[in-house]
Amino acid sequence: MEKKIVVIKGDGIGPEIVTEAMKVLKRVAERFGHTFRFVEVDAGGCAIDKYGECLPQASLEQCLAADSVLLGAVGGPKWEKVDKNNRPEKALLRIRSAMGLYANLRPAKIFPQLAHSSPLKAELVEKGIDFVIVRELIGGIYFGAHETTQRDGEAYATDLMAYSEHEIERIGRTAFETARKRGRRVVSVDKSNVLDCSRLWKEVMHRLSAEYPDVEYSDMLVDNCAMQIVRDPSQFDVVVTENMFGDILSDEASMITGSIGMIPSSSLGEGTNGMYEPIHGSAPDIAGKDLANPIGTILSGAMMLKYSFGMEEESRAIEEAVQKVLDGGYRTGDIMSEGCIRVGCREMGDRIAANIG
Numbered sequence: 001m002e003k004k005i006v007v008i009k010g011d012g013i014g015p016e017i018v019t020e021a022m023k024v025l026k027r028v029a030e031r032f033g034h035t036f037r038f039v040e041v042d043a044g045g046c047a048i049d050k051y052g053e054c055l056p057q058a059s060l061e062q063c064l065a066a067d068s069v070l071l072g073a074v075g076g077p078k079w080e081k082v083d084k085n086n087r088p089e090k091a092l093l094r095i096r097s098a099m100g101l102y103a104n105l106r107p108a109k110i111f112p113q114l115a116h117s118s119p120l121k122a123e124l125v126e127k128g129i130d131f132v133i134v135r136e137l138i139g140g141i142y143f144g145a146h147e148t149t150q151r152d153g154e155a156y157a158t159d160l161m162a163y164s165e166h167e168i169e170r171i172g173r174t175a176f177e178t179a180r181k182r183g184r185r186v187v188s189v190d191k192s193n194v195l196d197c198s199r200l201w202k203e204v205m206h207r208l209s210a211e212y213p214d215v216e217y218s219d220m221l222v223d224n225c226a227m228q229i230v231r232d233p234s235q236f237d238v239v240v241t242e243n244m245f246g247d248i249l250s251d252e253a254s255m256i257t258g259s260i261g262m263i264p265s266s267s268l269g270e271g272t273n274g275m276y277e278p279i280h281g282s283a284p285d286i287a288g289k290d291l292a293n294p295i296g297t298i299l300s301g302a303m304m305l306k307y308s309f310g311m312e313e314e315s316r317a318i319e320e321a322v323q324k325v326l327d328g329g330y331r332t333g334d335i336m337s338e339g340c341i342r343v344g345c346r347e348m349g350d351r352i353a354a355n356i357g
């Protein structure tokens with residue numbers, strides 16, 4: 001099979017981690033007889049530096065014409081003072097929106113080898129942590145009007161949260177369909193005791209749940225959910241929620257699995273082309289030092305093979321290679337523990353690639 005993969009390395013640790021993911025994907029292509037054509041484009045802070053804009057039109061067009069997009073991370077302190085409409089993160093919002101990627105799947109699964117890295121008590125970890133957060137990605141407060149004005153002699157800021165029924169229904173369907181392939185349980189998370197958007201969210205989810213009688217459905221307030229994730233994460237299978245709540249809860253969920261550097265994500269819309277990226281940011285504090293953990297990005301590549309290209313066996317080969325390297329005791333600094341062998345980003349990528357097939 002031949003596939004065109006648009007690559008956005010981005011800023012901070014982005015170039016380091018994406019280079020390792022490409023290394024692994026190239027090895028998969030060799031091993032399974034595929035051709036992956038990588039097209040590198042600029043977006044984020046590096047694009048601001050080169051072209052003055054966070055997302056050049058040519059980069060966006062390449063993304064729209066790709067079979068899939070692989071992204072590292074964008075942003076950093078260097079671009080904090082840039083106009084808010086040209087901030088590096090805006091590039092991602094625009095790509096997600098233009099590609100119609102409304103469903104962001106973020107697995108929170110603990111690798112048995114990293115059980116001790118979880119900040120949770122051992123007995124909670126032993127009960128199992130294996131759930132998926134299905135986050136709505138192109139609606140809600142991140143996409144509403146943002147404004148800072150003056151009122152009564154002081155600065156006054158507003159951000160608009162808005163959702164329509166169809167936006168809620170389509171992400172709800174993604175969650176119920178995902179649950180059917182897993183443990184058949186969906187928890188919908190909202191703030192319906194305060195927000196109108198959440199009241200509509202809950203109403204649509206309830207209505208939809210009637211179409212999926214084989215899936216156990218319940219809802220939960222977001223503050224309670226934040227607490228339940230650390231109290232007993234084994235209760236969750238699929239968690240569906242709006243954009244901002246999903247952003248926050250998925251970082252919390254990643255931490256209980258050991259490190260934010262381990263977690264991949266996929267963003268999909270109606271078609272098969274999607275965007276795949278680790279859930280963390282550009283980690284400017286460790287950029288350029290060969291310290292970053294590339295596993296979240298490498299596993300994002302595995303998700304791409306499975307969800308966008310239908311390459312189940314190839315995707316499994318990457319997951320198994322990661323397991324083998326962890327079994328061998330190799331760890332980047334963020335997941336390091338006593339008795340293990342510390343490796344850098346590059347060596348971690350080399351070892352995973354060498355274990356493919």
Ligand code: NAD
Nearest residue numbers: 073074075076260261280281282283284285286292293334
């Ligand atoms: P971050 O996720 O970049 O870093 C948080 C902490 O986790 C840091 O201590 C960092 O060193 C560590 N970390 C993150 N990824 C790691 C990895 N792969 N291996 C080892 N350690 C890792 O979050 P932040 O510091 O809040 O944000 C930094 C920048 O990234 C900001 O400009 C922010 O806007 C941006 N950001 C971008 C994205 C994206 O591109 N999708 C997502 C989140 C944040």
